[in-house]
Structure formats: structure tokens, C-alpha cells
Amino acid sequence: MSCIVCTNPIKIRAVTPCKHDTCHVCAFRTRALYHKKQCLVCRTENDRVLFADSESQTVAVSDDKYAIDFTSQDAKKQTLDLLLNKCPRCSTVFTTFKQLSEHVRTQHDRVFCNICANQKNQFVCELKLYNSRQLHQHQVKGDQNxxxxxxxxxxxxxxxxxxxxxxxxHMRDKHEKCHICDQIDATKPQYFRNYDHLASHFHEAHYVCNVQSCLDQKFVVFRDELDLRAHQIKEHGSILGGDRKLPAFGGKLTIEKKKPDEPKDSYETKKLRLDERARHYLNYDQAKVDEFQKLVGEFGKNGNERAVLAKLRQLFVESSAEDLGLLLLELKELFPKNSSPHKFLETELKSHNREKLLDQQFPALSTAPASRPVGPWGQNQPTTGLRKAPPPKSKPVVNRGTSSNVRLTYLNNSQPKPQAPALDDQLFPKLPSVQKPKPPRVNPVNTSIGQWGQGLQERREESDFEIRKGKKGKQVLFRMGVNRN
Structure with missing residues (x-):
């Protein structure tokens, strides 16, 4: 006969007043570990239960702690031994489960799963032993169907x-949950480590009331902009300037979120940045650097801005205009915006940038002297007798009168262009012409009459080649020493 709960063979039968029999392990687990007295089949409350290892139901011994009657002493011993901390390998009994865990780890190189031991209502003899790899597999992926x-x-x-x-x-008690996301989709709850991370999520994904009292209260966040607007009208009507009416349907709500102020550099940071730039421009000359720091300390005292600025320009005379502009810009940041040195430097920077822009748009013309003509042997030639450049053409004059008989002169392009005068041959002689030598023939032509002195002159008079016209054009065929007569 097998147990209706665990399907294992029944060795000791648990008999209840409701006549539903199970094995002693399942029945004892309900009373010892779950601390319940219900029937495992019909859930009926039973004050006492009988554990019988035979067909006889005569009570031989009882246990008042768990309200169990036994038909034999052996049945009681087997039942109560389920509570012992006994080693599954060597059957050594320990007082506590901690001692047993240390024993199996050191003596048998095995471990229990502490999660199963603490949360799963099982007897010690039902717990499994694992090695390190098996325990990791059990906790991460599982080991049962x-x-x-x-x-x-x-x-x-x-x-x-x-x-x-x-x-x-654990997530509900130790971490934070977004209730707005839970309203949108309850099947996908969003959890966050703490409220700081949740507040960042509120600002990125939802609509937060940025009034300080609501920020201190926390969790004052809304699903859409309309709900936020209604909250602000109800709770913070003075912020909206007395307008306590919602716009009509279809109107556009515009609520500007206050951006956090960007952190500003301190005076010490600006001063260090200015000193480092000055050292770089002065090639790390300590004497000049000390003079620069002295001038910066005197700048803006008793209205001496212009005099100190002139000394600074003289000190950085070897630096470019761009470098000097950057230096003045960082010097300006050392003073408050409404102070006299700040306004003075701002005016000077505008003038400096305007001059720089004019130099870029209108560069200065070249002042190099005109070159004189050079003769054939390198001597400077007099300018007399040279061809003069033609005079510049006069601009056309447009008659703005109403007469139609006036003809515009600049439209007439039929006039011949003036020809340049001829150059003087004495001043500009022609270069001598160079005749390239002809390369000699590799094999000279033999003009003799031949070895035998006859027949060659007659062959020269004959036609030694003929011209035929084919698909690829004209072809020339030569006869080499063949007489067809």
C-alpha cells in the first residue's frame, strides 16, 4: 500500500478519526514542522492520531507533545528519529544542524543547500548533499523537473x-516599487534599489510636482500632465498666477520643468586656470610670471584698469592676438559681473574682437617696392624706351535722364582693342637657335656596285616592292633578291 500524499510505500500507517490513512512521515511532518493537526486529505481537525506498524490498533505508547499514539515502541522510535541531526553518510548524531553542516563539509566534502534547509519543511534525512558544482547548478538552474x-x-x-x-x-520590504508603472501594467512591476533611483525614474518617465513641499513629501508623481496640472491648481494655485481654471479640451498644457543649476567654478579654480595659461604663454619664465601675478593683483584698484592693461599687453607682446584674447577673457571671469573691472574688460574684449574681425576681412596690402627689369646679363636696365602699361579704363557713365536718344557707351563692344607696341630688338635680343645633332646610323649604307660588279644596277631600276590593298588596308610587299623574268 502506498501513501496518497507522497506515493511512497507505507511502513507505519497513520490512522485518523476521519478514516483517511497516510504514511507516518507525511502525518508527522504536518504536526512537527507545520504545527497543524489537519487531515491531509479532508482537512478535518484531529486532536490525536494513531501510528500503527501492524494491523492491530491497540495503543502501546503515546507522545503528548505531538498528540500521537503508537502501537509499539519501535514505531515511536522510528517516528521521533526523523527529528535527529543525523549524518546521512556515517549516521553520527549532532546536537544542532550547524554542527552537522560543519561535519559533512570537513569530513565528507559535501554541503547542504541552506536555502532549502531554512525554507523547505523537510526532515534532515530528506535533505540532499551536494558538492560545490552541484550546489551551484541546484541554486541557479535547478536539479528537478x-x-x-x-x-x-x-x-x-x-x-x-x-x-x-x-x-x-524581500523586494517589497527592502526596495522601492514604482506605483505609476504598476497602474499602467501590473504584470511588469518596476523595482529600484532605493528612493534616489526611483526619483530619477519619476523625473525621466512620469510627471513630478517640483514644489519643494511635494518633493519633501516624496511620491508626489502623476501619470500624465493633466493630473499634474489639476494637482497644482488644487494645492498650489498661487504658482499659476491666480488662474485656477483648466484649459479647454484640445488645449496644450505647457509646464516647464526647472532645470538644475550647473555647478560654477570657484574663484580659486578660475585663478589657477588663468595662472597656468599665463605660464604657458610666457614660456614658464618665473620673473615674468611673478610680474603678471602682481599686475593681476593691482588690476581694478583705484580705477587703474587701462594702465595695468597696457602693461599686460607689453608683457605679452610676443603672444598672438588670439592668445591675448583668451587671457583677457579668463581675467574677466575673476571679477563679479556688475563690477567696474568686469565691464571694462568686456568692453576691451569687444573692441579686440572687432579689430581682429576687420583684419581678417580686410588684410593690409603689400608694401614691397616694384622690381626693375633685368637685362640678359643680370644688369638693371633703364626704364626709358620700355612699353608702358595701358591707362585704366574709365568707368561707364550712365545717363539717368528720360531721353531715349542717348546711347550707352559701355554697350558698344565693336571698337578694336589697342595693339601693344613692338619690343626693341636691342633691349630684348633673340636667343640663338640650337640645332640638335642627328644620331649616326648603326649600320652604314653600302653604295658599292657589288662583289661581281654587275646585275645590281639593273635590279635597282626594277620595282623592288608592290602595294596590295586588303581587309586591313594597304600592305607593302618587298622582293628580296628574286628575279621573276
């Missing part, structure tokens, strides 16, 4: 739980 491992908290490093229910309780 339907068991996918113990879930882990993504915020607490290395912390796992028995099931999703325990993980949910």
Missing part, C-alpha cells in the same frame, strides 16, 4: 530566496 533554481535579488549581491514569493516579500 519543474524546479528552476532559487531566484536572486538583482540589487543585493549573492542573495537568493527559496521561491518567487519570498523574493517578492
Amino acid at each position: 519543474g524546479f528552476k533554481g532559487h531566484p536572486q535579488c538583482r540589487f543585493c549581491t549573492g542573495k537568493r530566496f527559496y521561491s518567487d514569493d519570498e523574493l517578492f516579500v
Whole structure:
């Protein structure tokens, strides 16, 4: 006969007043570990239960702590031994489960899963032993059908739980949940490590009331802009300038979010930046650097800005205009905006930038002297007798009168262009012409009459070649020493 709950063979039968029999392990687990007295089949409350290892139901011994009657002393011993901390390998009994865990780790190189031991209501003899690799596989992926491992908290490093229910309780108590996202889609809850991370999510994804009292209260956030507007009209009507009416449907709500102020550099940071730039421009000359720092300290005292600025220009005379402009810009940042030195330097920078722009748009013309003509042997030639450049053409004059008989002179392009006068041959002689030598023939032509002195003159008079016209054009065929007569 097998147990209706665990399907294991029944060795000791648990008999209840409701006549539903199970094995002693399942019945004792309900009373000892779950602390319940219900029937495992019909959920009926039973004050006492009988554990029988035979067909007889005569009570031989009882246990008042768990309200169990036994038909034999052996049945009682086997039942109560389920509570002992006994080693599964060597059957050594220990007082506590901690001592047993240390024993199996040091003596047998095995470990229990502490999550299962603490959360799963099982007897010690039912717990499994694992090595390190098997334990990792058990906790991460699982080792049974339907068991996918113990879930882990993504915020607490290395912390796992028995099931999703325990993980949910942990996330609810130790971390923060976005209630707006839960209203939008309850199947995908959004959790965050703490309220600071949740507040960042509120500002990025939802609509937050930026009034300081609501920020201090926390969780004052809304799903859409209309809800935020209604809240501000109801709770902070003075912020809207007395307009306590919502715009008509279709109107556009414009609520500007206050941007956090950007951090500003301190006076010490600006001063260090200015000193480092000055050292670089002065090639790290300590004497000049000390003079520069002295002039900066005197700048703006008793209205001496212009005099000190002239000394600074003289000190940085070797620097470019761009470098000097950057130096003055950083010097201006040392003074408050409404102070006299700040306004003076701002005016000087505008003038400096205007001069720089004019130099870029209108560069200065070249002042190099005109070159004189050079003769054939390098001597400077007199300018007399040279061809003069033609005079510049006069601009056309447009008659703005109303007469139609006036003809515009600049439209007449039929006049011949003036020809340049001829150059003087004495001043500009022609270069001597160079005749290139002809290369000699490799094999000289033999003009003799031949070895035998006859027949060659007659062959010269004959036609030694003929011209034929084919597909590729004209072809020339030569006869080499063949007489066809």
C-alpha cells in the first residue's frame, strides 16, 4: 500500500478519526514542522492520531507533545528519529544542524543547500548533499523537473530566496516599487534599489510636482500632465498666477520643468586656470610670471584698469592676438559681473574682437617696392624706351535722364582693342637657335656596285616592292633578291 500524499510505500500507517490513512512521515511532518493537526486529505481537525506498524490498533505508547499514539515502541522510535541531526553518510548524531553542516563539509566534502534547509519543511534525512558544482547548478538552474533554481535579488549581491514569493516579500520590504508603472501594467512591476533611483525614474518617465513641499513629501508623481496640472491648481494655485481654471479640451498644457543649476567654478579654480595659461604663454619664465601675478593683483584698484592693461599687453607682446584674447577673457571671469573691472574688460574684449574681425576681412596690402627689369646679363636696365602699361579704363557713365536718344557707351563692344607696341630688338635680343645633332646610323649604307660588279644596277631600276590593298588596308610587299623574268 502506498501513501496518497507522497506515493511512497507505507511502513507505519497513520490512522485518523476521519478514516483517511497516510504514511507516518507525511502525518508527522504536518504536526512537527507545520504545527497543524489537519487531515491531509479532508482537512478535518484531529486532536490525536494513531501510528500503527501492524494491523492491530491497540495503543502501546503515546507522545503528548505531538498528540500521537503508537502501537509499539519501535514505531515511536522510528517516528521521533526523523527529528535527529543525523549524518546521512556515517549516521553520527549532532546536537544542532550547524554542527552537522560543519561535519559533512570537513569530513565528507559535501554541503547542504541552506536555502532549502531554512525554507523547505523537510526532515534532515530528506535533505540532499551536494558538492560545490552541484550546489551551484541546484541554486541557479535547478536539479528537478519543474524546479528552476532559487531566484536572486538583482540589487543585493549573492542573495537568493527559496521561491518567487519570498523574493517578492524581500523586494517589497527592502526596495522601492514604482506605483505609476504598476497602474499602467501590473504584470511588469518596476523595482529600484532605493528612493534616489526611483526619483530619477519619476523625473525621466512620469510627471513630478517640483514644489519643494511635494518633493519633501516624496511620491508626489502623476501619470500624465493633466493630473499634474489639476494637482497644482488644487494645492498650489498661487504658482499659476491666480488662474485656477483648466484649459479647454484640445488645449496644450505647457509646464516647464526647472532645470538644475550647473555647478560654477570657484574663484580659486578660475585663478589657477588663468595662472597656468599665463605660464604657458610666457614660456614658464618665473620673473615674468611673478610680474603678471602682481599686475593681476593691482588690476581694478583705484580705477587703474587701462594702465595695468597696457602693461599686460607689453608683457605679452610676443603672444598672438588670439592668445591675448583668451587671457583677457579668463581675467574677466575673476571679477563679479556688475563690477567696474568686469565691464571694462568686456568692453576691451569687444573692441579686440572687432579689430581682429576687420583684419581678417580686410588684410593690409603689400608694401614691397616694384622690381626693375633685368637685362640678359643680370644688369638693371633703364626704364626709358620700355612699353608702358595701358591707362585704366574709365568707368561707364550712365545717363539717368528720360531721353531715349542717348546711347550707352559701355554697350558698344565693336571698337578694336589697342595693339601693344613692338619690343626693341636691342633691349630684348633673340636667343640663338640650337640645332640638335642627328644620331649616326648603326649600320652604314653600302653604295658599292657589288662583289661581281654587275646585275645590281639593273635590279635597282626594277620595282623592288608592290602595294596590295586588303581587309586591313594597304600592305607593302618587298622582293628580296628574286628575279621573276
